[in-house]
Amino acid sequence: MKKDKDIFVTKPYLPNLDEYIECLKKIWESDILTNKGPMYCEFLKELSNKLKSDRINLFCNGHSALECSLKSLEMKKGGEIITTPFTFVSTTHAIVNCGFKPVFCDIKEDNMTIDVNKIENLITDKTVGILPVHVYGFSCNTEEIEKIAKKNNLKIIYDAAHAFGVEKNGKSILNYGDVSMTSFHATKIFNTIEGGLTVSNNSEIAKKQELLQNFGISGYDEVSLIGGNSKMNEFCAAMGLTTLKDVDKIIEKRKKLFDLYTESLEDVEGIKVYKETDSNVKTNYAYYPITINEEKYGTGRNGVCETLASNGIYARKYFFPLTSDMECYRKIYPEFIKTDLPVARKIANEILTLPLYYDLEEKDVKRICKVLRRKK
Ligand code: T4K
Numbered sequence: 001m002k003k004d005k006d007i008f009v010t011k012p013y014l015p016n017l018d019e020y021i022e023c024l025k026k027i028w029e030s031d032i033l034t035n036k037g038p039m040y041c042e043f044l045k046e047l048s049n050k051l052k053s054d055r056i057n058l059f060c061n062g063h064s065a066l067e068c069s070l071k072s073l074e075m076k077k078g079g080e081i082i083t084t085p086f087t088f089v090s091t092t093h094a095i096v097n098c099g100f101k102p103v104f105c106d107i108k109e110d111n112m113t114i115d116v117n118k119i120e121n122l123i124t125d126k127t128v129g130i131l132p133v134h135v136y137g138f139s140c141n142t143e144e145i146e147k148i149a150k151k152n153n154l155k156i157i158y159d160a161a162h163a164f165g166v167e168k169n170g171k172s173i174l175n176y177g178d179v180s181m182t183s184f185h186a187t188k189i190f191n192t193i194e195g196g197l198t199v200s201n202n203s204e205i206a207k208k209q210e211l212l213q214n215f216g217i218s219g220y221d222e223v224s225l226i227g228g229n230s231k232m233n234e235f236c237a238a239m240g241l242t243t244l245k246d247v248d249k250i251i252e253k254r255k256k257l258f259d260l261y262t263e264s265l266e267d268v269e270g271i272k273v274y275k276e277t278d279s280n281v282k283t284n285y286a287y288y289p290i291t292i293n294e295e296k297y298g299t300g301r302n303g304v305c306e307t308l309a310s311n312g313i314y315a316r317k318y319f320f321p322l323t324s325d326m327e328c329y330r331k332i333y334p335e336f337i338k339t340d341l342p343v344a345r346k347i348a349n350e351i352l353t354l355p356l357y358y359d360l361e362e363k364d365v366k367r368i369c370k371v372l373r374r375k376k
Contacts, residue, residue: 007364009316011357012186013250015242023238032234035214039237046244047197051172055206057198057213058237062161062183063090064213064230065196069179070098070131072200072208073155079128081157084114085322085336086344087133091159092323095131103127104324104339111277112136112289112347116144120152129155134163134173135319136353137189137286139278142168142176157181164190164197165251165284173281174199179209184240189254189286190247192240195232250358254285257356257365261288264369270297271372287318290372291350301350304372311371313355320348 023039030038040058048054059065075081077099083091085104095102103122108115114132130149132140140158149156156177160166164182166173174180174197182188184195200206208225211218216225232240266273272291276283294300299307301317308315322344323329324336354368 006312006314007355007360007368008314009318009353009355010187011359012191013189013243013246013358015239015246019242020238023242024235027234027238030234034231034233036231037234037237039234039241040232043192043232043237043240043244046241050244051174051199053172053175053199055200055203057200057206057209058232059181059196059198059213059230060232060236061194061230062181062185062196063094064228065181065183065198066090066094066157066159066161067098068209068212068230069157069181069198069200070094070100070129071212072205073129073157073178075100075128075155078126080124080126081129081131082114082119082122082127083131084133084135084344085324085339085341086112086319086348087135087159087323088161088319089323089326090161091131091133092326092329096329100128101126101333102131102324102336104322104336104341104344106341107135107344107347109343109347111138111274113138113140114145115343116141116148119145119148123148123152123154127152127154129157131157131159133159133161134166136274136289137162137166137284138274138276139163139166139168139173139281139283141278142173146176161185161196162188162286163284164188165247167282168278169280172199175201177201179205184236189250189284190240190243192232192236192243195236195240251284253358254356257360257362258285258288260362260365261354261356261369264366265290265372268297268373270295285356288354288356289318290352290354291347292352293350301352305352308368308371311367313368313371315352315354317351318353320351322348 158180161183184192212227216227218224
């Protein structure tokens with residue numbers, strides 16, 4: 001049972017209730033609850049302005065946005081997609097659900113994104129795409145990924161589920177790749193309860209996604225594609241509309257808490273803290289990951305997680321286990337668990353993501369750090 005002093009890894013940001021109720025009144029007046037009604041259209045317009053793209057689509061969740069991205073790109077079914085296993089399982093499930101085979105690439109020590117130096121060794125005549133993850137909102141090396149993709153004629157799909165609000169070279173990071181998707185889940189920095197979005201680099205792909213997410217319906221009496229249903233409804237769009245203006249404020253508060261964690265933990269022997277490594281990137285402070293070196297700290301990651309929990313602090317092991325090692329894949333792809341992923345395996349065994357959310361107070365961060373600094 002949740003106690004008052006309990007601190008969870010995250011807590012959704014809730015916008016001004018009166019403003020949300022105003023939107024609900026409009027929904028009641030319109031009688032339109034879904035299928036791209038007025039709220040959806042207004043939210044889409046506001047996002048277009050914010051992201052400086054008119055090639056965007058809104059989804060009922062991030063996972064559907066990712067699957068739709070994979071389906072929209074004309075990649076040969078059964079082809080291989082190079083990706084990382086240090087991610088939420090959605091990334092790998094989407095690849096498999098869409099009829100492709102994941103090929104796992106190791107990650108970098110410094111920001112846990114795909115190691116671009118290890119991609120080309122994995123390319124075969126079956127490779128059709130690269131699906132890197134801007135994990136924790138830290139930027140992948142988009143320049144190198146683009147070069148490799150161009151040279152080998154591969155599509156790029158970014159899992160930017162954590163990266164709404166991240167900017168690279170002065171533009172939203174969602175504008176990179178053939179398609180980027182993000183998540184608006186309740187646990188994300190900006191939420192629409194459940195929701196997701198794609199940004200495509202070409203209008204034809206964006207149009208195809210629009211069809212795919214609504215059964216392929218292209219006219220009153222016409223269905224031109226075999227699609228499904230993954231549209232965002234009016235209530236979620238209203239949540240997004242009410243919250244969008246608060247995004248900068250949310251990121252600013254998270255930065256304060258993020259910096260306080262770093263200040264309090266960076267000198268602790270055995271604890272490694274992380275930050276955005278690219279000076280051209282403005283990050284969104286989506287998560288606060290640390291790794292714990294058992295030898296130096298005196299206790300391993302699991303022990304630290306338990307100690308925090310005994311103090312009412314519920315950190316999470318995002319992302320352990322690696323998706324390549326998950327039970328669901330052991331039978332169909334027994335080779336996955338043997339993949340050579342030294343950095344990803346080490347980090348997955350040492351990772352802990354600490355609580356970080358808008359309502360978290362500085363005194364909470366200090367309390368968490370006090371527990372972590374009480375090193376044996
Ligand atoms: N790609 C990546 C890289 C992703 O990380 C994700 C999702 C996706 C794709 C797919 O996007 P979506 O289809 O989800 O839009 C959570 C989220 O459900 C998931 O969205 C997220 N990534 C993943 C990293 O974390 P869980 O199973 O850890 O969530 P849960 O329910 O344990 O919540 C975590 C904590 O948040 C709880 O301890 C309490 C708090 N919480 C949660 C919810 C839902 C609240 O206080 N209120 C709430 O309403 O997966």
